[in-house]
Amino acid sequence: MHQYDLYGIGAALLDTEIEVSDDDLQSLGVDKGVMTLVDDHRQHQLVSALSDHLVTAKRACGGSGANTVIAASYFGLSTFYSCKVAADENGDFYRADLADAGVAYPGTLSEAEPGVTGKCLVLITPDAERSMNTFLGISAGLSTAELDIEALSASRWAYIEGYLVSSPTGKAAAIELRQAAERAGVKTSLSLSDPAMVHLFHDGLREMIGDGVDLLFCNRDEALGFSGTDSIAAAAEGLKAHCRSFAITLGAEGALLWDGEREYRVAAPKVHAIDTNGAGDMFAGAFLYGINRGMSFEEAGELACRAAGQVVSQYGPRLRPDQHGELLTAEVEARDAE
Ligand SMILES: Nc1ncnc2c1ncn2[C@@H]1O[C@H](COP(=O)(O)OP(=O)(O)OP(=O)(O)O)[C@@H](O)[C@H]1O
Numbered sequence: 001m002h003q004y005d006l007y008g009i010g011a012a013l014l015d016t017e018i019e020v021s022d023d024d025l026q027s028l029g030v031d032k033g034v035m036t037l038v039d040d041h042r043q044h045q046l047v048s049a050l051s052d053h054l055v056t057a058k059r060a061c062g063g064s065g066a067n068t069v070i071a072a073s074y075f076g077l078s079t080f081y082s083c084k085v086a087a088d089e090n091g092d093f094y095r096a097d098l099a100d101a102g103v104a105y106p107g108t109l110s111e112a113e114p115g116v117t118g119k120c121l122v123l124i125t126p127d128a129e130r131s132m133n134t135f136l137g138i139s140a141g142l143s144t145a146e147l148d149i150e151a152l153s154a155s156r157w158a159y160i161e162g163y164l165v166s167s168p169t170g171k172a173a174a175i176e177l178r179q180a181a182e183r184a185g186v187k188t189s190l191s192l193s194d195p196a197m198v199h200l201f202h203d204g205l206r207e208m209i210g211d212g213v214d215l216l217f218c219n220r221d222e223a224l225g226f227s228g229t230d231s232i233a234a235a236a237e238g239l240k241a242h243c244r245s246f247a248i249t250l251g252a253e254g255a256l257l258w259d260g261e262r263e264y265r266v267a268a269p270k271v272h273a274i275d276t277n278g279a280g281d282m283f284a285g286a287f288l289y290g291i292n293r294g295m296s297f298e299e300a301g302e303l304a305c306r307a308a309g310q311v312v313s314q315y316g317p318r319l320r321p322d323q324h325g326e327l328l329t330a331e332v333e334a335r336d337a338e
C-alpha cells in the first residue's frame, strides 16, 4: 500500500509574470526562451523597468517541480513535495499554497531559516514564449536535509526537477533521492527542465540520471541538446540509453512518447497560445496522473496535451483547481465516444 502516488523535489519559487515585446527583451539584455539565474538586484532592476506591464498581480507558488506536483494533486494523486523556503512572507505564502493544493511536505519546510524565498520573473512575448529570470534565494541551498526518505519509500513515483542541477547541494539531493527511490522500488522520473540547463550542465544532468530513470521528460530543444543532434528521431534513439521510457514534448505539435517498447505521436489540440510558461510542467503532472491511474502512454499523453493546451491558452503556469476535474470529465467523454 502506497501512502503517496507522487513524491517530487524542486526549487520553491514565487512567480511574477510580465508581458513584454521582443524589443524589451533585447534592450534589457534578457535571453529569450530560457531560464537565466540572476541575483536579487538584477531581478529588481528588471521588475522596476517593466512595472507598468505586469500581468499577474496574483501570487502563486511556482517552480517547475511544484507546478507538476500541484497539477498531479488537483487531478487526484496523493502527493508530497520537498523544497526549501525562507522565514519571510513569501515563504509563509508558499507553504499555505502547497497545503491548499493538498500537497504534503517535510517537517523542515516549517522550520524555515532566515533568508529570501526564491522568485521567478517570467517575461512573456507576443509569440507566447516565456523567458525566465530566476533568483533562487534560499532554494540555492536545497539539500539532502529536505528529503523525507520515509515518505519517498511510501511513494509509487518520484519526480525530479532538472533545474536542481545548477546548485551543488540541490544536485546532491536529487541524486540521493533517485538512489533511495531505486533501493525502495519507487519508480523514478526526471525532467531536463530547460535548454539552458542542458547546455550548461550536461554532465551534471547525466549524474542525476545515473544508469537511467524510469521516465524522462524533455522538450524538443532539450532532447536535441542532450543527445547532441539536430534530428528528433536521432535524439529519441539517443535518449533511450538514459531511460526506460520518455515523453518528448513538441510544443504545438504535441508529443513523442516511448513506453519502452513502442513509440507514439500524440497531437496537441489547436488553441490560441498566449503564455507557454509551465506548459511542460503541466504536461508532466497530467501524464504522471494518467500512468499512475493505469492509463496507457497514449491515453496519458492525450490527457497531458489537453491539459498543457489549456495552460498555454491562459496566463500563468497553473490551471484553476476546477479545470482539472473538467479535463478528466472531457477525457472520459472522449474515450466513451471512441
Ligand atoms: N502552441 C501550442 N498549442 C497547443 N499546445 C501547446 C502549444 N505549446 C505547447 N503546447 C502543449 O504544451 C506541451 C509542452 O510544450 P513544449 O514542448 O513547448 O514544452 P516546454 O518548452 O517544456 O514548455 P515550458 O518549458 O514553457 O513549460 C506540448 O506537448 C503541448 O501539449
Ligand SMILES: O=C(O)C(=O)C[C@H](O)[C@H](O)CO
Pocket: 013, 014, 015, 062, 063, 064, 067, 120, 130, 193, 276, 277, 278, 279, 280, 281, 317
Ligand atoms: O515554463 C517552464 O518551463 C517552467 O518550468 C515554469 C517555471 O519554472 C516556473 O513557473 C517558475 O516558477
